Amino acid sequence: MRADRLVSLVLLLRQRGRLSAATLARELEVSTRTVLRDIEALSSAGVPVYAERGRHGGFALLPGFQAELTGLNHDEALALLVAGSRRGAQVFGLGSALASAMLKVVDALPAGQRDTAAGAVRRLLIDPESDLLARRVVADEVPDATVAEIRRAVFAGHKLRIRYAAVDQAPAWRTVDPIGLVTVRDQGYLLATRSGADRTYRLSRVLAAEELDEPADRPERVDLDRAWQERGTRFRTGGDQVAVLVRLNPARRSDLVNTALAVRAEEVDADGWLRLEVTFQDARHAEWTIWQLATNAEALAPQWLRASLHDRAAAIADRYGATS
Template sequence: MKSSRLVSILLLLQTRGRLTAAQLAEELEVSVRTVYRDVEALGAAGVPLYGDAGHAGGYRLLDGYRTRLTGLTAGEAEALFLAGVPGPAAELGLGSTLAAAQLKVRAALPGELREHADRVSGRFHLDAPGWYARAEETPYLTAVADAVWNGRVLDVRYRRWREPTDVERRLEPYGLVLKAGRWYVVAGPGPRTFRVDQILGLTVSDEEFTRPGDFDLAAYWTAYQRDFHERLHPGEAVVRIAPTTLANAFEGRAVTVDGAPDGDGLVRATVPVESPAHAHDEFLRLGTAVEVLEPPELRARIAGTVAELARRYA
């Protein structure tokens, strides 16, 4: 811990210039006395650091003393600071690690690249969850992440949607995925996908496992999402629909469009749907921006609802 703290003091002074012992103590969450000892240790190690007394005093490094990373372009520096999402990192127990890493990178960047990185972090903020998504509590996320990293088997009590809801599972965790603010663990045998927030209890086993050498987490997740959508929307509906509505309402589905817009500005499209009842509600919400052509039973069902609405509001 001390060596890490000494590096942090060095990098803070390198990036911010003069800092008082109190400011360093607050930044590092230690006592002022600890900062005094650390500064003495840095001086004894040959770091050209000196302190000024008085109201405007503080510690600073000798001008020109710094370390630099070489080979980074402006775009790479910007990407480094855009890629670090603090929320998910904190959930994994890596919040302080991420902050320390960014500090080290920033300290080593030449002035021009540091300016680029600061501009990105000040102008772009990544917020993964959707607007109406309730934050899910994931008390076992850190333990799952540790098991993923160290190749440890997990014995979990898991809640699924179908009966029996609460089941016992032995998992060989291959990787973690964050999707729309929700964490999933991909685990063998299988592999299969489990929601981390549905883990009710967890024991880390002493048993180790070997992750398959040919397993590609990104490729698995892409295929899993494709299969999920195919299972979720097994039916089809043919509709006349406004192009903008089609793009916004059915994003992510394998929609096919037949021809150019007609005289009303609508296109003919085939849309994957979940079930007649779900499709009925889904298309009604779109109002006059869509007309269902097929299947006949769905069209008749919507026509009946519209007729009833007209009668009520007449």
């Protein structure tokens, strides 16, 4: 861990020039005192780092210093493989490894290309934290230690013990055979089997994880894309799904379609509104979705859904109609 941090410190100084101890501490996510100890260790090892005093002082390397420091460790190489999605790296607990790996990649470039690449990067913004309406994009929060334990079991092919909090159930321990990890729209999932049956676990609901020594019971090779599609098909066609007939303002079609599991039928009414038969995961999913669309949608069937939405609207009207 410290060796990787020392490498990152040297690369930061090479690429960005003089930096204060506070800036280095922020970049490396350590204390200022740790940075000072690391600077002393580098000096003792013969790395020509020196301090400049004064208001604009800091630490810098002697001009022209070169060293073979760009070898990637396992996590950094893995992070680059998922670097197509910065948030994917975060979901799998590889955010810091990705940052360290990118420092090494930039450092490996010739000086001219390094400057060009740095300028190009400043012209690109990928996956900002909010959209144009200032709505924050919320990714799953999974402790690094937990997801690291899951990763180790997946890669080593060992059984995994997880404490999982399923929806509307008390957290419970269970032992699974991990198959692979998937990230979709900033949400991470563990694909596994349990007693031979396929299981999919959302990483944010894993409260604790423990890699076991026992080998996992799983095939030698796996097609994760196919496995994910097959589980998605079973999810959409099973369980307590609800079919709903909806009249919808066409301007809000994408909002409905992107939330529903499937669109079974669609036609246009005489007034231009859409009439769709859509499927939802369960009753709660159906009620929540139609409620979000407010007066842009009307559930025509089933009757229990119309009654539920009516009761909710009446309660809201009563609350705001009363004098304070």
